[in-house]
Amino acid sequence: MAPVDAAGGWAPAHAIATAVTSGKISALDVTNAALARIATYDGKLNSFTDVVAERARARAGEIDSAVAAKRNPGPLAGVPFAVKNLFDVKGLPTRAGSKINRRREPAPRDATLVERMEAAGAVLVGALNMGEYAYDFTGENVHDGPSRNPHDLTRMTGGSSGGSGGAVAGGLVPISLGSDTNGSIRVPSSFCGLFGLKPTYGRLSRARSFPFVASFDHLGPLARSPLDLALAYDAMQGHDPEDAACVDRPLEPVTPLLGQDTSGLRFAVADGYFSKNLFPEAKEAVALVARALGITRRVEIPEATRARAAAYVISTCEGASLHLDRLRKQPEEFDAAVRDRLMAGAMVPAPLVDRAQKFRRWYRAQVLELFKSVDVIIAPATPCVAPKLGQATFVLDGVELPVRANIGIHTQPISFIGLPVAVAPIPLDPMPIGVQIIAAPWREDIALRVALTLERLGTAAAPMPERPEQ
Amino acid sequence: MTSSDPLYDYIDAVSRALGLRIEDAWKPAVRANLEVSLRLARQFDEFPLPDEIEPASVYRV
Numbered sequence: 001m002a003p004v005d006a007a008g009g010w011a012p013a014h015a016i017a018t019a020v021t022s023g024k025i026s027a028l029d030v031t032n033a034a035l036a037r038i039a040t041y042d043g044k045l046n047s048f049t050d051v052v053a054e055r056a057r058a059r060a061g062e063i064d065s066a067v068a069a070k071r072n073p074g075p076l077a078g079v080p081f082a083v084k085n086l087f088d089v090k091g092l093p094t095r096a097g098s099k100i101n102r103r104r105e106p107a108p109r110d111a112t113l114v115e116r117m118e119a120a121g122a123v124l125v126g127a128l129n130m131g132e133y134a135y136d137f138t139g140e141n142v143h144d145g146p147s148r149n150p151h152d153l154t155r156m157t158g159g160s161s162g163g164s165g166g167a168v169a170g171g172l173v174p175i176s177l178g179s180d181t182n183g184s185i186r187v188p189s190s191f192c193g194l195f196g197l198k199p200t201y202g203r204l205s206r207a208r209s210f211p212f213v214a215s216f217d218h219l220g221p222l223a224r225s226p227l228d229l230a231l232a233y234d235a236m237q238g239h240d241p242e243d244a245a246c247v248d249r250p251l252e253p254v255t256p257l258l259g260q261d262t263s264g265l266r267f268a269v270a271d272g273y274f275s276k277n278l279f280p281e282a283k284e285a286v287a288l289v290a291r292a293l294g295i296t297r298r299v300e301i302p303e304a305t306r307a308r309a310a311a312y313v314i315s316t317c318e319g320a321s322l323h324l325d326r327l328r329k330q331p332e333e334f335d336a337a338v339r340d341r342l343m344a345g346a347m348v349p350a351p352l353v354d355r356a357q358k359f360r361r362w363y364r365a366q367v368l369e370l371f372k373s374v375d376v377i378i379a380p381a382t383p384c385v386a387p388k389l390g391q392a393t394f395v396l397d398g399v400e401l402p403v404r405a406n407i408g409i410h411t412q413p414i415s416f417i418g419l420p421v422a423v424a425p426i427p428l429d430p431m432p433i434g435v436q437i438i439a440a441p442w443r444e445d446i447a448l449r450v451a452l453t454l455e456r457l458g459t460a461a462a463p464m465p466e467r468p469e470q
Numbered sequence: 471m472t473s474s475d476p477l478y479d480y481i482d483a484v485s486r487a488l489g490l491r492i493e494d495a496w497k498p499a500v501r502a503n504l505e506v507s508l509r510l511a512r513q514f515d516e517f518p519l520p521d522e523i524e525p526a527s528v529y530r531v
Contacts, residue, residue: 215526215527303517305513306513306514306517308510309510309511309513309514310513310514312506312507312510313507313510313511313514316503316507324488324490327490328488328489328490328491331490331491331492331493331496336496336499337499339496340496340499340500340502340503341503343485343490343492343496343500343503344500344501344502344503344504344506344507345503345507346484346488346490347480347481347484347485347500347504348504348507348508348511352508352511352515354525355511355514355515355519356511356514357525357526357527358519358523358524358525358526359514359517359519360525360526361523361524361525361526362517362519362523364526405506417526
């Protein structure tokens, strides 16, 4: 066999799959290399909570057998991947970042998206750290310790899919899966310098993943290239009757469309709400993207402030409802900060939640109207680069605010109505920061095409950090 | 701590109704979070909407 994963862990998924399919590398060697990287470097990154080495080697062996027998091993042949630990992994309790859930029975079956990734040839190597019950934007976890940003181990990965960001940005695996309720794929993509995709609400099945806010929960991939995102996204598409929100649409593969010219698209930069509460680096990232794409138009997404407020209230109330029994019986076992937010959520008067959902209907109609005259809206993904671990506050537009609740202020008004978003990482020095590429519902293809354009222009790239010292 | 503050009284009443046990040490943080939610809720509560508008969470058979 040829040298294993010659790029030392930085090889993109599409290159690995091509090499495995052609027999240049064995899936088992690629898997063993990923397991070795995890063993060597994850002590510092703290991105994994579970490693399924035996399972991974068995699956890799199946891929190698398929290649030897001249059967198609799939578009992700031999690609190692890992999932936020709210995805069911057969044989593991689905901890969802909590202490309480790790006493659950081991999951009897993988989550739908894990099954679909493996059906496409990918190899699951483990489950990833996350903020407790996904109610988090930092990637910190009081039970398992914080996920650490591979670009600066003293900084946050962002969350709640913190390990999903750290594992890919740290070169342990080329693809991870995360969840995004209010920004939990987009925030770690921004802080860790990755491409990330939050698909349209209802596009990808959430079956056998631990929920947070049913109205807003999405699942999706993080990777170091748009092509890898597209391959993973295509592998996971398809209706699933086991998720009540999953829409029965035909498959709409984006990989074949990815290279299409984007110059005919109508672009705009989000103004108003999205131009405020930004550190200089966030403004610089949006300006670089606007310059690269030749964008001069600016649009205002109407009433985004109220949209963020409604998303906040629905989240806290639906989250409280989900956890009400655990709050009654085991309040001491929660992260205190999560518990206190959820208990407060249980006390919001019901008419306010209904009014938030009615506002959501109104806001959706306004934004869909906007998309009649624009194809792509560019907006910041986070107000700043990754804050220091443990940092409690930051100053936005002269006002000192809690970090934990405000990192997602630019992502929440978008996931509130389920729009598809690709995050493109802008490799500023010393820390990267992401920009949201927002498209109309069901147009993930457009968001990913623009991400690829930005990569080709050299504006967006997933920077490779130094390996942590051992 | 709880007698002169309507929001603390409200928290005590609702926690009893829901069967939630809130330790005294937790109440200031619960109150602070509830206050944020209620302040944010005012932003959409005050926004006029037509009576006929459906919530986004419409159920379809």
